[in-house]
Amino acid sequence: MTGIKFLSTGVGLPENVLTNADLEKMVETSDQWITERTGIKTRRIASDKQATSDFSIAAARQALSRAGIAPETVDAVVVATCTPDHLMPSVACLVQRALGLKNAFAFDLEAACSGFIFGLACVNGLMRSGAAKTVLLIGADTLSKFTDWTDRGTCVLFGDGAGAALLQASDRDDNLLAVHLGSDGSFTDILNIPGGGSRHPLQRSKNAPFTTGEVAGNFPPYIHMEGKEIFKNAVLRMAEAADSALKKCGKTSDDLRLLIPHQANLRIIDAVAKRMKLGDDKVFRNVQKYGNMSAATTVIALDEAVQGGVVKRGDLVELIAFGGGLTWGAAVLRW
Numbered sequence: 001m002t003g004i005k006f007l008s009t010g011v012g013l014p015e016n017v018l019t020n021a022d023l024e025k026m027v028e029t030s031d032q033w034i035t036e037r038t039g040i041k042t043r044r045i046a047s048d049k050q051a052t053s054d055f056s057i058a059a060a061r062q063a064l065s066r067a068g069i070a071p072e073t074v075d076a077v078v079v080a081t082c083t084p085d086h087l088m089p090s091v092a093c094l095v096q097r098a099l100g101l102k103n104a105f106a107f108d109l110e111a112a113c114s115g116f117i118f119g120l121a122c123v124n125g126l127m128r129s130g131a132a133k134t135v136l137l138i139g140a141d142t143l144s145k146f147t148d149w150t151d152r153g154t155c156v157l158f159g160d161g162a163g164a165a166l167l168q169a170s171d172r173d174d175n176l177l178a179v180h181l182g183s184d185g186s187f188t189d190i191l192n193i194p195g196g197g198s199r200h201p202l203q204r205s206k207n208a209p210f211t212t213g214e215v216a217g218n219f220p221p222y223i224h225m226e227g228k229e230i231f232k233n234a235v236l237r238m239a240e241a242a243d244s245a246l247k248k249c250g251k252t253s254d255d256l257r258l259l260i261p262h263q264a265n266l267r268i269i270d271a272v273a274k275r276m277k278l279g280d281d282k283v284f285r286n287v288q289k290y291g292n293m294s295a296a297t298t299v300i301a302l303d304e305a306v307q308g309g310v311v312k313r314g315d316l317v318e319l320i321a322f323g324g325g326l327t328w329g330a331a332v333l334r335w
């Protein structure tokens, strides 16, 4: 095996659009504040009946159809998500069942917003070990279900969605040139979902079964974020990761056709671009439309850049991301 080929990408999004004007009616905020501080104008939000696997399945279906390969060819499904439908089974197993990927093994991995880039490193390992040849890698999250819709500091930021990439071990092509990953568990307190896991599970009452959504004391199952600290770390870590991955494959930011950063906040993206001395035409932005879709952001942005003709075969592209954990990562692609 020489390298990894990207066969195709695909996207799955909820239909519901939530605008800044809608949010003005829900919490004390304004279109002006949200636009100036984040750049976000709209985001897609799951309906009551939708969950992460729905968007994952739609994204995967599109990637499979674009690549024109039979479902039996896929031998692994990896879903990067921190908002699975259930604690068990994995979203990956739900995707496998829905699409009839009968020869695939399937599992989820969790690295919050950096999940898709951690997934690329994981797929690289699966292929080089001989465990899999054709892999469906999905970045998907439905943070709206873990958002406190009365907290204006977080509820304006997030959107839901999934992006998929179909990857294949190749003897001729190598689209994945380098990956750099990092984590710092000493910052677990500044970005997390405190309740709903095994530390602070949903409450049980003596006679009644669990009530979904019931909160455990002071540990609600909603996103807690110290925005300013996260902002500083995001800029620093993404810029460092970008540099490290480029160095690993002997490139510099001058060689890049496009930087695809995690889409959390336009100001974070601009600050990283400035550090990397990249002009506007070399940095992809779609956070205005979708908000922060966590693990889905970089792969959906890659899909849009490719479908829109911004990235062409042979271009050097770098994905960078940052998220809870803390986790961060960068991947250099030769498209």
Ligand code: UT7
Residues within 6 Å of the ligand: 028, 029, 030, 033, 034, 037, 038, 113, 152, 153, 154, 156, 191, 226, 227, 228, 230, 231, 234, 264, 265, 268, 292, 294, 322, 323, 324
């Ligand atoms: O995917 C990785 C995870 N997330 C991120 O990368 C997000 C990182 N952080 C951020 O993007 C920014 O920190 C935020 C957009 C979350 C906040 O922007 P900020 O410039 O850091 O604002 P702030 O939190 O310091 O708040 C400034 C003011 C506060 O009022 P006072 O205390 O100055 O009176 C907030 O209460 O803005 C207020 N505020 C709002 N006002 C209107 C906070 N949220 C809102 C809101 N609408 N939605």
